Amino acid sequence: MSSKEASPEDIVRPMQSTSRWYYAVFAAAGIVALIWLALWGYQLEEGLIVTNLADWGSGGGVTWGVYIGAFIWWVGIAHGGIILSAAVRLFGMKRYQPIARIAELLTIGALSMAGLYIVVHTGRPDRLVTSVIPAYPWSVQTSPLAWDITVITLYFVLTATYLALTLRYDVHRLRDRMPDHLGPVYSIITMGYSEREDEIIERMVWWLALGIIVLAPLLLHGGVIPWLFALLPSMPGWQGAIQGPQFLSIALTSAIAGVIIISLLLRRAYDWDHILTDDMVRGLTLWLGFFGLMFIWLQLQQVITGVYAPAIDAGTVASAKVVNPVYIFAIVSMVLVLAYIFAQAVRESVFTPARSLVAAFLVLAATLSEKVLFVVEGLEYPTFSLYHAIPGHYFPSIVELGSVAGTMALCTLFFLAILKVVPVIELHAVEDHDDHGETEVEA
Amino acid sequence: MMLTLLTQALALASVPLASGFDPWEFAPPGVWLIFGIVGLPVYVAFSGWFLGRPRNIKSSVLGSVTFLALVCSLWGGLFALTMLIRLFFF
Numbered sequence: 451m452s453s454k455e456a457s458p459e460d461i462v463r464p465m466q467s468t469s470r471w472y473y474a475v476f477a478a479a480g481i482v483a484l485i486w487l488a489l490w491g492y493q494l495e496e497g498l499i500v501t502n503l504a505d506w507g508s509g510g511g512v513t514w515g516v517y518i519g520a521f522i523w524w525v526g527i528a529h530g531g532i533i534l535s536a537a538v539r540l541f542g543m544k545r546y547q548p549i550a551r552i553a554e555l556l557t558i559g560a561l562s563m564a565g566l567y568i569v570v571h572t573g574r575p576d577r578l579v580t581s582v583i584p585a586y587p588w589s590v591q592t593s594p595l596a597w598d599i600t601v602i603t604l605y606f607v608l609t610a611t612y613l614a615l616t617l618r619y620d621v622h623r624l625r626d627r628m629p630d631h632l633g634p635v636y637s638i639i640t641m642g643y644s645e646r647e648d649e650i651i652e653r654m655v656w657w658l659a660l661g662i663i664v665l666a667p668l669l670l671h672g673g674v675i676p677w678l679f680a681l682l683p684s685m686p687g688w689q690g691a692i693q694g695p696q697f698l699s700i701a702l703t704s705a706i707a708g709v710i711i712i713s714l715l716l717r718r719a720y721d722w723d724h725i726l727t728d729d730m731v732r733g734l735t736l737w738l739g740f741f742g743l744m745f746i747w748l749q750l751q752q753v754i755t756g757v758y759a760p761a762i763d764a765g766t767v768a769s770a771k772v773v774n775p776v777y778i779f780a781i782v783s784m785v786l787v788l789a790y791i792f793a794q795a796v797r798e799s800v801f802t803p804a805r806s807l808v809a810a811f812l813v814l815a816a817t818l819s820e821k822v823l824f825v826v827e828g829l830e831y832p833t834f835s836l837y838h839a840i841p842g843h844y845f846p847s848i849v850e851l852g853s854v855a856g857t858m859a860l861c862t863l864f865f866l867a868i869l870k871v872v873p874v875i876e877l878h879a880v881e882d883h884d885d886h887g888e889t890e891v892e893a
Numbered sequence: 894m895m896l897t898l899l900t901q902a903l904a905l906a907s908v909p910l911a912s913g914f915d916p917w918e919f920a921p922p923g924v925w926l927i928f929g930i931v932g933l934p935v936y937v938a939f940s941g942w943f944l945g946r947p948r949n950i951k952s953s954v955l956g957s958v959t960f961l962a963l964v965c966s967l968w969g970g971l972f973a974l975t976m977l978i979r980l981f982f983f
Binding site for chain 1 (some may be wrong): 921922932933934938939942944947948952964972974983
C-alpha cells in the first residue's frame with residue numbers, strides 16, 4: 451500500500467494535464483462511436499430490416515433482441531451504480547467514498563446509453579416523444595412500458611440532482627485549480643452558493659440517497675423493469691416473481707464490475723493508488739462475489755424448477771436455455787470469477803488488481819450474454835408455439851452487434867469528457883481520507 | 894298518494910344500480926402503482942427537504958428547481974434528438 455498522502459491536487463490532476471494515453475483512448479473510442487453512428491444512420495435510412503429482428507415467429511424471428519437485452523444491461527449497470535453511491539452516503543461506508551462519484555457518473559453514462567437504445571430500437575424514433583407524452587395520462591393506467599418510462603425518468607433526474615448538489619461543495623473550493631474556459635459551467639453549478647448551505651445540502655443529499663436506495667432496488671430494477679417481462683403470462687421464460695430478485699442481482703453484479711474497471715483504469719492513469727487503494731478494490735471484489743453468488747443461486751432456482759418435472763412450456767424454454775452456448779459461457783464465466791473471489795478471500799496473496807480487472811470484464815460479458823439470451827429465448831419459446839415448424843433462429847446482425855461496441859465507446863467518451871470538467875473523486879473523500887484503509891464503518 | 898311515492902322511492906333506492914365501488918376502475922393499477930407506491934420514496938425525499946432538519950427554504954427550492962429543470966431538459970433533449978432524426982432521415 452502506498453504511503454502517499456491524498457490531497458485535493460490529486461483529484462484535479464485530470465483537468466490540469468492530458469497524457470498521450472488520453473488522446474489515444476479518445477481517438478479509439480471516437481472511431482468506434484463514429485462507425486456505429488454510421489451503422490445507425492444506415493438503419494435509419496433502410497429501416498429495421500438491416501437488423502435480424504423480424505416479425506414474431508416468421509423465420510424464427512424475434513421482435514426484441516440485442517437492443518432490448520443491452521438496454522436492460524445498461525439500465526442494470528446504472529441502477530447498481532447509484533445504489534452503491536447511496537449506500538456510501540446513507541450507511542456511512544467511508545471506505546468506498548472515493549468511488550461514490552464514479553458510481554454516480556457511471557449511472558448517468560449507463561442510463562443515457564440505455565435511453566439511447568430505446569431510441570435506436572424504435573422503428574421511427576422521430577415519433578417517440580410525440581407518441582409517448584400525449585398518450586401518457588391513459589397509458590400510465592395500465593401499461594408497464596409507461597411505468598418504465600416514468601420510473602426511469604424519475605431515477606435519472608434524482609441521480610442528476612444528487613450529482614448537481616454534491617458538486618457545489620467541490621467546485622466552489624477547487625474553482626481556482628479548475629480550467630478557466632469552463633467558468634460559465636462552474637458559475638451555473640455554484641449559483642447562489644454559500645458555505646452556510648454545506649450542512650443543509652449534505653442533509654438533502656442524504657434524503658435523496660434514502661429515496662434512491664428504496665426506489666432503485668425495490669421498485670425499479672427489482673420492480674418495474676422485470677415487470678415488463680414477468681407480467682406477460684404467455685412467455686414462460688420471462689414469467690414469475692423470481693425475475694425481480696434475478697434482475698436486481700444482475701444489476702448489482704454488473705455495476706460493481708463496472709466500478710471496478712473504471713476505478714482501476716483511473717488509478718493506473720492518474721497514480722491514484724493511494725486513493726483507490728488495494729484495500730478498497732479488494733472490498734469491491736468481495737461484494738462482486740456476494741452478488742455474483744446471488745446471480746448463480748437464482749439461476750439455479752430457475753434451472754431446477756425448469757428442468758425437473760416442469761410444466762410443458764416452462765420445460766421447453768429451460769431445456770433450450772441450459773444447452774445454449776451463450777448461457778453456458780455466462781455461467782462458466784461467473785463460476786470462474788467466483789472461484790477467484792473465494793480463493794482471494796481465503797488467501798490474500800491470490801488477490802491482485804489485475805485479476806480483479808479481468809474478473810470484472812468477465813462478469814460484464816456474462817451478464818450481457820445472459821440478458822440478451824433472456825430476451826431472445828423468452829420470445830422464441832412462448833407457451834403456444836404457433837410458429838414451431840418455421841425454421842431459423844435469431845442471430846444479431848452486424849448493425850446490432852455494432853451498437854454494443856458503439857454504446858460502450860460513447861460511455862467511454864462521456865467519462866473522458868467528464869474527467870476534464872469536474873473532479874470524479876469527491877473532495878470529501880480526500881479530506882477524510884485515511885491511508886491505512888481504516889474506516890468509520892467497515893463494510 | 895304520498896305513501897305510494899315514498900314506497901316506490903324506497904324500492905328504487907334498494908335496486909343495485911351499480912355493482913359497487915371498484916377501486917381499479919376509479920384509479921387503474923398503474924395509477925396506484927406509480928403515484929401511490931413508486932412515488933413514495935420521492936415524496937419522502939422531498940418532504941425531508943422541506944420538513945426535515947436542518948433545512949433552509951432557499952436550498953430546498955434550489956433542489957426542487959434543479960429537479961424540474963432536469964425533467965424538462967431530459968424530455969426536451971430527447972424531443973430535439975428525435976426531431977433531428979426526422980429532419981435528416983424521414
